[in-house]
Amino acid sequence: MNKLSPLADHRAFPLLGGAIALGATVTMSLPLAPVVSALVVLNPSRWRAIVFCTVVGSATGAALLTYVFEDLSLPWLNAKMPELMNSRHWLHLVDWVSRAGWWVLAGVAASPIAQTPALVLAAMLEMPLWKVFLAVLVGKSLKYSLVARATQLTVARTSHDGDADNKAS
Numbered sequence: 001m002n003k004l005s006p007l008a009d010h011r012a013f014p015l016l017g018g019a020i021a022l023g024a025t026v027t028m029s030l031p032l033a034p035v036v037s038a039l040v041v042l043n044p045s046r047w048r049a050i051v052f053c054t055v056v057g058s059a060t061g062a063a064l065l066t067y068v069f070e071d072l073s074l075p076w077l078n079a080k081m082p083e084l085m086n087s088r089h090w091l092h093l094v095d096w097v098s099r100a101g102w103w104v105l106a107g108v109a110a111s112p113i114a115q116t117p118a119l120v121l122a123a124m125l126e127m128p129l130w131k132v133f134l135a136v137l138v139g140k141s142l143k144y145s146l147v148a149r150a151t152q153l154t155v156a157r158t159s160h161d162g163d164a165d166n167k168a169s
Contacts, residue, residue, distance in 0.1 A: 013050075014050045018057035021056075021061060024061070025060075032054060033143065036144045040148045047151070058136060062115065063129045068123075070123035101127055109135060115139075
């Protein structure tokens with residue numbers, strides 16, 4: 001965090017959150033809620049911009065990752081297990097996800113559950129990438145807004161309490 005502190009007041013600071021979110025989502029390397037929280041601690045007044053940029057970065061990364069999964073997994077599955085794609089269970093799952101899938105993905109994106117398995121399923125079921133993007137955008141908007149606002153309020157309260165303690169001394 002010390003290395004990011006000098007950048008916190010820069011106008012483009014929220015874009016850093018978007019870049020981190022994009023990279024972390026594509027590489028499946030780290031959970032982003034703590035990153036959002038840390039960025040907000042560094043610049044609490046920009047919490048909305050930080051949320052916006054990290055949500056867009058995460059949704060873009062999720063769509064890219066889904067594209068990669070779809071490009072790699074479907075040909076492999078068709079070659080190794082052609083009967084799976086025609087099974088009654090698979091067709092039922094495809095029907096269910098096609099009716100409610102993006103809402104399920106949005107729920108997973110908003111929850112603490114890892115979203116990568118849901119993205120794999122979305123890719124295997126050929127969910128349109130725009131629906132993946134929209135679902136993650138909705139879910140992460142809710143999640144990161146709650147995390148960032150709670151962090152911002154905590155920082156404000158902590159700094160206010162610290163000011164009161166200094167005045168009392």
